[in-house]
Amino acid sequence: MNIDEARQKFEEAGYETWITERMAGVRNKVARKTLWIRIPKEKFREAMQFFKDMADQYPHFSIISCTDFGSNVELNYHFALGYGGRLEEFVITFKVSLPKNDLKIDSIADIFPAVIYSEREIREMMGIDVINIPDDRHMFLTKDFPSGVYPWRRDETGVKETNKLYERWKDEA
Amino acid sequence: MKHDYEIAVGPIHPSLKEPILLRLTIEGEEIVDVDVIASQNHRGIEWIGMNRNNPIQSIYLAERICGICNFCHPSNLVMAIEEIAGIEPPERAQYIRVIQGDLERIHSHLLWAGVAAHEIGFDSLLHYTWMVRERVMDVLETVNGNRVTKAIIMYGGVRRDIDEEKAKLIRKMCSYYREAFNKLAKLFLEDDTIKKRTREIGILKYEDALKLATAGPTTRASGVKKDVRQDFPYFAYPDFDIHAITPDELLGYTVGDVYDRIVVRLLEVKQSIEIIEEALDNMPSGDILAEKKLVKLMAKIKGSEGEAVARYEAPRGEDIHYVMLKQGYEPLYSWKVRAPTYINILSWRPMLLGYQIADIPIIAASIDPCISCTNRFAVVKDGEEKIINADYFHRLSIQKTRRLMK
Numbered sequence: 001m002n003i004d005e006a007r008q009k010f011e012e013a014g015y016e017t018w019i020t021e022r023m024a025g026v027r028n029k030v031a032r033k034t035l036w037i038r039i040p041k042e043k044f045r046e047a048m049q050f051f052k053d054m055a056d057q058y059p060h061f062s063i064i065s066c067t068d069f070g071s072n073v074e075l076n077y078h079f080a081l082g083y084g085g086r087l088e089e090f091v092i093t094f095k096v097s098l099p100k101n102d103l104k105i106d107s108i109a110d111i112f113p114a115v116i117y118s119e120r121e122i123r124e125m126m127g128i129d130v131i132n133i134p135d136d137r138h139m140f141l142t143k144d145f146p147s148g149v150y151p152w153r154r155d156e157t158g159v160k161e162t163n164k165l166y167e168r169w170k171d172e173a
Numbered sequence: 174m175k176h177d178y179e180i181a182v183g184p185i186h187p188s189l190k191e192p193i194l195l196r197l198t199i200e201g202e203e204i205v206d207v208d209v210i211a212s213q214n215h216r217g218i219e220w221i222g223m224n225r226n227n228p229i230q231s232i233y234l235a236e237r238i239c240g241i242c243n244f245c246h247p248s249n250l251v252m253a254i255e256e257i258a259g260i261e262p263p264e265r266a267q268y269i270r271v272i273q274g275d276l277e278r279i280h281s282h283l284l285w286a287g288v289a290a291h292e293i294g295f296d297s298l299l300h301y302t303w304m305v306r307e308r309v310m311d312v313l314e315t316v317n318g319n320r321v322t323k324a325i326i327m328y329g330g331v332r333r334d335i336d337e338e339k340a341k342l343i344r345k346m347c348s349y350y351r352e353a354f355n356k357l358a359k360l361f362l363e364d365d366t367i368k369k370r371t372r373e374i375g376i377l378k379y380e381d382a383l384k385l386a387t388a389g390p391t392t393r394a395s396g397v398k399k400d401v402r403q404d405f406p407y408f409a410y411p412d413f414d415i416h417a418i419t420p421d422e423l424l425g426y427t428v429g430d431v432y433d434r435i436v437v438r439l440l441e442v443k444q445s446i447e448i449i450e451e452a453l454d455n456m457p458s459g460d461i462l463a464e465k466k467l468v469k470l471m472a473k474i475k476g477s478e479g480e481a482v483a484r485y486e487a488p489r490g491e492d493i494h495y496v497m498l499k500q501g502y503e504p505l506y507s508w509k510v511r512a513p514t515y516i517n518i519l520s521w522r523p524m525l526l527g528y529q530i531a532d533i534p535i536i537a538a539s540i541d542p543c544i545s546c547t548n549r550f551a552v553v554k555d556g557e558e559k560i561i562n563a564d565y566f567h568r569l570s571i572q573k574t575r576r577l578m579k
Contacts (some may be wrong), residue, residue, distance in 0.1 A: 020481070022256045025411030026264045026457060032406045034482055058383040060399070062484075062516075065495035065509035076495060076509075078482060082404070084397075087411055089404035090480045113388035114519060117211075139217045151220050157221065 001081065001132045003033050009054050010037050010167045015047065019079040030038050034091040041096050045106045048077075048094070052111055055081055064118040068154040073126060075105065077115075082093075084159045098128065100155075105135040177205070182533055184213040195521070195537065202529045209523040222508045225265075226263045228254060228474050228498075229328070229467065231505060236322050238510060241284065244277045245487035246510065247326045252407060252483035254328055257498050258474050259463065264457040267331035269407035271452050272343070274408070275327055275445040276316075279350065280309045281488035282390075282445075285541045287359065289435065292534040293370045293572030298360060305353045312346045315339065323378075327468055329463030340453050356444055361435050370579040373433035373535035375524040379428055385519045389490020390437045391418050391540045395429035401486035413448055414453070430529035431539040438541075475503060489513040489541050490560040514542050531573040 007017050016038040029037040039047045052059060062078040077094040098105060107130045109116045118128045120139035127150040130136075138145060151159045183194035192213035198206035218238055222231045234530065235246040255262065263271075283306035291297035307414040310320050316339050317323040325331050335343070361367060377387070382395035392399055402410045418440045420426075427433060463469045480497040490513030496530035497507035517540045524536050 004337040020256075022481075024408060025405035026267055026409045027455075028411045030411045041514075059492075060383075061386040062493045062507060063495070063511035065407055065507065067507035077550060078493065078495065080484075080491075083399045084404070084417070086403060087406050089401075091405075092485065093482060099261070113384055117515065117519065138212050140212055141211045151217065159217075162344075166360070 002088065003035050005088075006081065007035055007053075013047075015039060024078065030087050032090070034093060036093050038095045038097075041098060041105065044096055044167075045108060045111075048108045051079075051092075051094075057084070059112070061112050061114045062091075064115065066122050066124055066128070066152055067125070068105065068152060070102055070154065072090075073100060073103060073128065075122065075128070077108075079099075086160060094137050103127060104129045104131055106131050109134050124150070125149055127157065129152065147158060178529070180274070182537070183210075193518070193542070195533070197525065197530075197533070199464065199530060202531075202534070204525045204528055207525045209518050209521060219510055221507050222369050222505050224504055227471065227503050228505060229471060231508075232326065233322075233324065233471045235510070236324065238445075239512065241281050242277060242492070242512075243322050244326065245275050245492045246494070246512070248274070248408075249483040249485050249492055249510075250496065250508075251326050253481040253496035254474060254477075254498070256481040257479040257496065257508070258328070258477040260329040260470075260473070262463055263460040263484075264409075265334075266461045266463075268452050268456045269331045269461065270326065270408045271332070271333055271410060271413070272335060272449050273317075275452075276309060277357075278323060278445045278488045279312065279442050280306055281440050281541075283309070283531075284486055285438060285538075285568060286357070286435070287537065288538055289431075290361075290367075293367065293449070294473070294572060294574040295364075295367065302357065305350075305357065308346055308349055308353075312343055315342055328463060328474065330461050332462070333399070334461050335453075335456075338524070340456075344453060347396055347566045349449050350442065354439070357442075358439055360437060365572055366578050367435075368432065370532075370535060370574055371435060371539075373428065373430055374528060374532055375431045376429050377520050377524050377526045379427075381520065381523045382429070386516050387490070387520045387524070387540075388513045388516055389487070390434055390441065391490060391517050391520060393417055394427075394433040394437045395424055396421065396427040399491075400536070401491050402485050404475075404485050405484055407483070407485065409452070414457045415444070415448065418444060431535055434539045438539060462569050474491060474498065476500060480507070487513055507518075514540070518542065529573075531569045534567070534570050560561045 010017050015100050019033055021033045023029050023031050060080040060083060062080060065076045067074045074097045079092045080089055081087040081092055105128055108120055117139055119133055122128045123130050124141050125137050148157060149159060150157050180199055180201045181194055181195050182288045184192040194210040196208040197204050222234055224232055232247045235250045238246045283302055287299045287302035314320045314409050316335060317325050327334055360363050376394045379396045382392045382397050398417040398419060402415045403417050418437055420436040423436055477498050478500040485492045493511045494512055495507055495509040499506040
């Protein structure tokens with residue numbers, strides 16, 4: 001399955017999609033492409049199941065990245081499809097936006113078991129409530145890490161204490 | 174009557190290069206349950222990149238994410254930002270990046286091979302492998318001025334050229350490795366003791382490798398034909414005919430055990446030598462940096478907005494960075510780093526289940542984890558904690574090797 005076929009399937013299913021690309025190679029110029037798909041949060045699980053069923057090979061899960069935009073938080077689920085061929089792989093990223101006052105997302109660990117570490121990570125780093133997560137312990141932060149502090153946030157719940165040294169240096173300079 | 178014990182390997186352990194804790198439930202000698210606890214040391218690198226550093230400083234920060242793959246992380250960051258800001262690196266720089274990347278792969282795989290030999294108590298092989306590895310370290314030092322953190326990559330190119338003199342040195346190194354390769358392959362692949370300690374040990378099935386999204390040699394050793402250099406275009410790699418190496422190439426079949434992981438890494442050393450030689454032969458001439466003035470470069474990056482995903486085949490597998498820039502905001506607005514070990518440690522569970530305590534070091538090391546070192550583990554028996562040091566643990570492993578040699 002190539003990127004255009006994948007895009008068409010998601011377009012038909014009613015999702016907003018777009019492609020970005022960048023050239024690589026010197027003598028043999030090939031574009032590397034990323035397919036971006038925006039998913040409303042209510043349809044998230046449905047879309048993930050749809051993705052797994054439509055793919056002609058097991059989707060390779062990479063990571064969940066997470067950005068705080070003030071009033072909302074955006075999650076990107078990065079996957080790759082098309083591996084095993086020659087320069088045919090593309091990245092496929094699902095974007096889900098969550099309002100700050102309702103940071104909840106369904107777990108997809110039953111669909112893609114590899115997401116578990118990443119789901120645990122967004123839970124502790126961004127304070128997102130992952131519904132039905134099979135393992136809700138801390139992943140990278142220690143178990144005595146203060147509650148209500150989320151290192152990736154850009155609001156009052158972000159990390160401030162660790163900045164002490166830097167702030168002092170800035171004042172002195 | 175059965176006694177279930179829980180032992181903890183880590184947080185600091187010689188077969189793991191970074192602090193991580195493995196909690197294993199043991200029934201006699203057999204491992205029946207595995208839990209990985211990673212919360213030992215979080216350096217907040219992404220946070221620094223998103224709050225404190227400017228993007229140029231972040232290259233050097235990314236370089237320090239990992240000492241061994243110190244080229245792959247900055248490469249990913251640079252690739253992502255070049256895509257967002259529309260910076261085109263010159264052709265020659267793209268070739269130099271390929272050479273740098275594969276020099277790193279050679280040194281990393283040889284380092285791993287040495288560690289693997291040490292884990293099963295074959296220390297003379299450790300010393301031999303690391304002696305062989307010194308050659309590539311010398312070349313790295315001559316070419317980059319540094320053995321480890323090379324500070325070679327820059328937005329829009331590389332910082333140092335590879336001239337004729339240095340190219341000659343690299344070519345000499347390649348022919349040295351061609352010879353050394355045969356000897357190393359014989360030592361690692363034909364030795365009976367190594368076979369006994371690694372064959373049918375720590376098996377990761379093809380289906381599990383796919384399901385757990387494992388990357389790099391770990392996944393290829395289970396027969397998954399997946400290599401970012403082959404699959405996904407970046408740098409000058411599309412110019413080269415690269416294929417994902419699986420153990421069946423050498424043996425005709427794939428088991429997915431520790432032995433297969435040795436096979437894959439050894440063959441990849443050979444593949445890297447070929448890539449480097451081809452890159453030196455076909456290197457285009459010209460500039461190595463698109464924009465030499467840092468202030469201008471910074472202004473361009475600061476004025477750019479957008480997001481990009483960059484991927485790179487690090488020695489341990491797929492490395493991926495997600496970067497978002499926002500106009501007028503100097504640090505990266507969003508930065509997510511995922512090193513290959515992040516995803517590969519998931520495969521420890523299926524690999525360890527059903528094997529013996531003495532197999533833990535070699536199985537844990539077989540995915541080439543990029544996590545730091547243990548000295549002791551605690552045994553909890555009848556509620557009493559007893560600390561056992563690394564020497565004892567290592568001795569257990571050596572004893573098993575000796576037993577098998579008899």
